[in-house]
Amino acid sequence: EVQLVESGGGVVRPGGSLRLSCAASGFTFVDYGMSWVRQVPGKGLEWVSGINWNGGSTFYADSVKGRFTISRDNAKNSLYLQMNSLRAEDTAFYYCARVAMIGNWFDPWGQGTLVTVSS
Amino acid sequence: QSVLTQPPSVSGAPGQRVTISCTGSSSNIGAGHDVHWYQQLPGTAPKLLIYGNKYRPSGVPDRFSGSKSATSASLAITGLQADDEAEYYCQSYDSSLSGYVFGTGTKVTVL
Numbered sequence A: 001e002v003q004l005v006e007s008g009g010g011v012v013r014p015g016g017s018l019r020l021s022c023a024a025s026g027f028t029f030v031d032y033g034m035s036w037v038r039q040v041p042g043k044g045l046e047w048v049s050g051i052n053w054n055g056g057s058t059f060y061a062d063s064v065k066g067r068f069t070i071s072r073d074n075a076k077n078s079l080y081l082q083m084n085s086l087r088a089e090d091t092a093f094y095y096c097a098r099v100a101m102i103g104n105w106f107d108p109w110g111q112g113t114l115v116t117v118s119s
Numbered sequence B: 001q002s003v004l005t006q007p008p009s010v011s012g013a014p015g016q017r018v019t020i021s022c023t024g025s026s027s028n029i030g031a032g033h034d035v036h037w038y039q040q041l042p043g044t045a046p047k048l049l050i051y052g053n054k055y056r057p058s059g060v061p062d063r064f065s066g067s068k069s070a071t072s073a074s075l076a077i078t079g080l081q082a083d084d085e086a087e088y089y090c091q092s093y094d095s096s097l098s099g100y101v102f103g104t105g106t107k108v109t110v111l
Helices: none
Strands: A003-007 A010-012 A018-025 A034-038 A045-051 A058-060 A067-072 A079-081 A092-099 A105-109 A111-115 B011-012 B017-022 B036-040 B047-049 B063-070 B073-076 B086-094 B098-104 B106-110
Touching: A003 A092, A003 A105, A010 A079, A018 A034, A018 A092, A018 A111, A018 B098, A034 A067, A034 A105, A045 A067, A045 A079, A058 A067, A079 A092, A079 A105, A105 B047, B011 B017, B017 B106, B047 B063, B073 B086, B098 B106
Parallel strands: A010 A111, B011 B106
Antiparallel strands: A003 A018, A018 A079, A034 A045, A034 A092, A045 A058, A067 A079, A092 A105, A092 A111, B017 B073, B036 B047, B036 B086, B063 B073, B086 B098, B086 B106
16 A cells, blocks of 8 residues: 655744654655645645655745755655744645656645644 | 635535636646646545546546646536535646646535
8 A cells, every 4th residue: 555654743943943754655665756745724735845756856835945955765765854944834734745657746645744833 | 825726615415516617827737737636625635636637546436527728627526425525626837936836725515
């Protein structure tokens, strides 16, 4: 079964840092690009960052550029999101998602991990 | 900051047909980028419903169908059922932003 499991969420103060992880299983991780998508509770979806199969290309939404860093460890079948200089508006559920091999859709998604930025 | 516009809500009686529109621009849907749809049941992660404008993943009932034209796309649900009550999002790629974009989301209510 293809599965993505996020971890690392929690409460952090404004200006602080947090590192999210996503453990992948049930598929050949190295074959796929991956992304992070976030959702403020009760609001819509926002794509945050993406990475290609070998980590050689990374992409960011303007809202997080310069503050967040996406990376992956194919030996560990894991995806990461290092979040620095966190702001209250970064409070959200963060989902990792697999990007389709032949298109720009996300399937599957993890269950999400909640990040709360509050003093 | 959603780039794709959807109606906030649609509703219908059991068995009826409802449609959800997704309006974009010349840098995303109008640029030829495909549209994909997701269903998000309350308290759960989004699930892929339609990919490549009109294709259903295995396990998605044929009551769900997608279409695309010019700078917009649509999701149709026929034979509406109680467990179709969910939030629905469209998604595409935007050449100007060099990133993925989502719709504003539509809440489907079964009366």
